[in-house]
Amino acid sequence: MSLDDVLARIDADLDGATDRLLELLRIPSISTDPAYKAECDRAADWLVADLASIGVKAEKRPTPGHPMVVGHVEGDGPHVLFYGHYDVQPVDPLNLWDRDPFDPAIEETPAGKVIRGRGSSDDKGQLMTFVEACRAYHEVTGKLPCRITFFFEGEEESGSPSLVPFMKENAEELKSDVALICDTGLFQSKTPSIVTMLRGLLGEQLTITGPDKDLHSGMYGGASINPIRVLSRIIAGLHDDQGRVTVPGFYDGVPELPDEIMEQWRGLNFDHAGFLGDVGLSQPAGEQDRSALEMIWSRPTCEVNGIIGGYTGEGFKTVLPSQASAKISFRLVGTQDPHAIRESFRAYVQSMLPPDCTADFHGHGASPASQMSTDHPAFEAARGALSDEWPEDAAYTGCGGSIPIAGYFKQILGTDAMLIGFAKDNDQIHSPNEKYDLESFHKGTRSWARILDALAKKA
C-alpha cells in the first residue's frame, strides 16, 4: 500500500464519513448541564461502536462524571495516543440559531460547504478527522499504520473534573511515545499549525448576598444595600485604566515573550483588523501597548462570562434583590499559579464587601498554562506532513484557549503532546450556528493520514 491509496480512499468515502459525523452530532451531549447526562453516555456508546467498526477494541470507562472512551490497537512502529472530546457546549441563546443545533446538516455557503450544528467543529468534527483517517488505513491495509491508543473525554466543556484522576489511575495504560490532540484550528483559517503555547484557565462563580430576601425598592430603596451594585463595583475594580488586572500578585509568573518568538509571530502577518472586524469590533480592548495577537496568545486575562441578579423578565419590577452573581474566569500564561490567583481573587472580593454583604464562591477548574517543547522529532515530522497537504507551510503558534490536557500529558504521563486542528476562526464555536467547513473535515482527515504515515516512517 502507499499513502496515496489511503488518501484516495478518504476522498472516495467523504460522503460516508460525513454521514457518520452527522449521526454523532445528533446526540446532544452537553456536559455542563446535568439534564443531558444520558446523552453524554449515548455519545460515548456511539464512539465505542464506531471504533469497533475499524477494528479497535474500545470501552466506555466510568468516572464520577461522564465516561471516558479508551481504545487500543496494536501495531508496528511508534505508539501514538489520540485525544478528542465528545461533549459540547450549551446552545443558548437558542433563538439566535438558524436551525436546531442538534439537527445538523450540510449547508451550501458562498465560501463552500459547511457542516452546521453544535459540536461540528468543537470537537466532534475534529475528533472524527482522526477516526476517519484510521478507517481509511483499515479499509486499504486491513490494519492501522502503527500502535494507537484512542482516548476520548466527555467533560472538556465543563472543566474536565475527572480527567486528572483518570490519567493518574491509568497512567501506565495511557503512556505513549507522543500524544496527538485535535481541538485547535488553522492559523487565520488557512495556515496549518501546531500549537505550542496554551493559556490556562481558572473559573470562579461569585454570589453576593445583601438583604435576606428580595425587597421593594419603594420601601427599602436608598436604605438597603443592593447586591447588584456591590457586584458591579467588584467587577469594575478588577481592571485598572490601562486594562491590567488588579488582583494582587496576578502578574507573578507572566513572562515577556523572547524576541525570537515575537519575530516569528510577526512573520505570521496576523490580520488584526480582520480578526476584530469579523465580530464587529475595530480595536483591541485589553492591555494598552499590546497587540491583539499578544493579548490572546501570551497575555493573561480576567473576564466576566455571565452575570445575573434581580428581575430580568419582560417589563419592569422595582425589586431590590437579595442576591446577584457572576461567573468570572481568568486565562493564565507562563507559570501563573491558578490556586494562588484564586485565593488572591477571593481576598480582593472580601476586601470590597460593604457591611451587611457576604460573598460565596464556587470554583470551576484551575489549570495552568502549557508550553510544549518542539525538540521531539515528531514535531518536525508532523509539520512536514501538514505542509504537504495544505497550500501554506505549517507553523508553530500559540492559542488563547485552554486545553489543559496538553500539560497533563507531560506532567502525569511524561508524554509530549502535539496540538493539531483544522477549525477556522469563523466556526462560531461556543456560539450559535457553530459550523465546520467540509474542507476542514476532508483535508483534516487527509492530514492525519499523512501525519500517521510520517510518524510511522520516523520510527
Next chain:
Amino acid sequence: MSLDDVLARIDADLDGATDRLLELLRIPSISTDPAYKAECDRAADWLVADLASIGVKAEKRPTPGHPMVVGHVEGDGPHVLFYGHYDVQPVDPLNLWDRDPFDPAIEETPAGKVIRGRGSSDDKGQLMTFVEACRAYHEVTGKLPCRITFFFEGEEESGSPSLVPFMKENAEELKSDVALICDTGLFQSKTPSIVTMLRGLLGEQLTITGPDKDLHSGMYGGASINPIRVLSRIIAGLHDDQGRVTVPGFYDGVPELPDEIMEQWRGLNFDHAGFLGDVGLSQPAGEQDRSALEMIWSRPTCEVNGIIGGYTGEGFKTVLPSQASAKISFRLVGTQDPHAIRESFRAYVQSMLPPDCTADFHGHGASPASQMSTDHPAFEAARGALSDEWPEDAAYTGCGGSIPIAGYFKQILGTDAMLIGFAKDNDQIHSPNEKYDLESFHKGTRSWARILDALAKKA
C-alpha cells in the same frame, strides 16, 4: 341606621368578605407580562360583577393596555372617588414561595391569621377593604352613604402607561370632591397614617452591545470588549463614595426637609434597627449622614433592579457575550424632573462607553414626586375616623414608594387625594410569600366605614 350597625355587619360578614377576596386573588393578573393579558381582563370582569352585587353600575373600559374598571353610584353628600389596582407583581423567584402564589389561603401564624398569596396586600386586599365597607352600607341601609365613583386600574405594577391618557379623556366623569387611594400601609405596622409625601419613579432599561455575536473567551478574551464589564463600570460609577448619585443635575429640585416635618417624623419613633433587622441588615446603606427614614421618604435614589448578561445557567461557559443589560430605576422627590434626569442619565451612559460599544435605552415610566396639601377638611375628618378605629392616633407620613396617581388627581382633575392603607411592613409585597393580615383586612374595612361616615357628615 347608625355607623355601629354598619360596623357590626362588617364583623358578621368577615368570612364572606374573605372568601370574595380569595376568589379575586386566584386570578393571576400580572400586568407586566404579556402572557397574562387575559387574566388581567378576567380580574376586571370579576370586579365589574362584584360592584354590581352592591348596586354599583360599573363597566370595563378599554385602554391600549389592560382595561380600567369605572363604576358610579349616586347619593347624597360629598362625591368621593376611590382608586385601587387589580394587577399584581410577577411572582419569581417562584421556588422561594411556600405555596402557589395564586392558590391563596388563610394561614395561622404566631402573629395571627394572614391571607397569603400574590396581591393579597398589594393591592387586591386593600382595594377590597373599601368595596366591603360599601357592601356593609348597602346591606344595612340599601344604599351607599354618599355619591361614589369607583376607579380600578390594571397597569399599576407596570408603570400605568394608560392612566394619564384615560384620566385626561375622562376628566369630567372622574372629577370628585376628594379622591381616596388605598395602596399604602400602617406606619411601623401599627399607626394608621395618611401619606402626604410620595416619591416619583423613573425606570430605564439599558442594553450594552459590544461584539456583534457571543465569542469564545479563549479566542477573543483580552482583545474583545466585554459588555458585562462595561455595564458594571457604568453602574459602579452611578454613586460616589458618600452614596450620592453622580448623574449630573440629579439633585436639582431636591429640597431639605423643613424643621417642623423633621420634628414630626422624629416624634414617630421609627424603629430603624427593627426596619433593617427584619431583612437581615444592620445599617442604612445610602447617603451618609441621613437617617433611614429620610432615605426612604425624602431622599432620591438610583437602584439597579435587575441585571443579566452572558451565560447564567448551570455550570460554566467561557463566553464573551455580545450584550449585557440592566433595569435601573430612580426614586424622585421634591420637584426633580424625571424627563431631565432621564436625558442626563443617558448622556452619562454615553460618556462612559468605550470604543466599539453602543447603548440602547428603553424607558419605563417617568412620574414626579407628589406632595399633598392637608388643608382640605377631608384630611382631618379621615384622620379622626382612623384614630377612632385603631389603638394609636393617625399620623401624616411620607412613603418611599411611588403612587403617581395621587399627583395625577391634583394635576389632571384638580382633586385632592388621600392615601390611606392598612398594609404592614412585613407583608412582603413584590416578594415571595406576600400576605395581608386578616386584621388589616378587617380593621381596614371598618376604617373605610368610619371614614365614609365622617365624610358624609362633613358635607
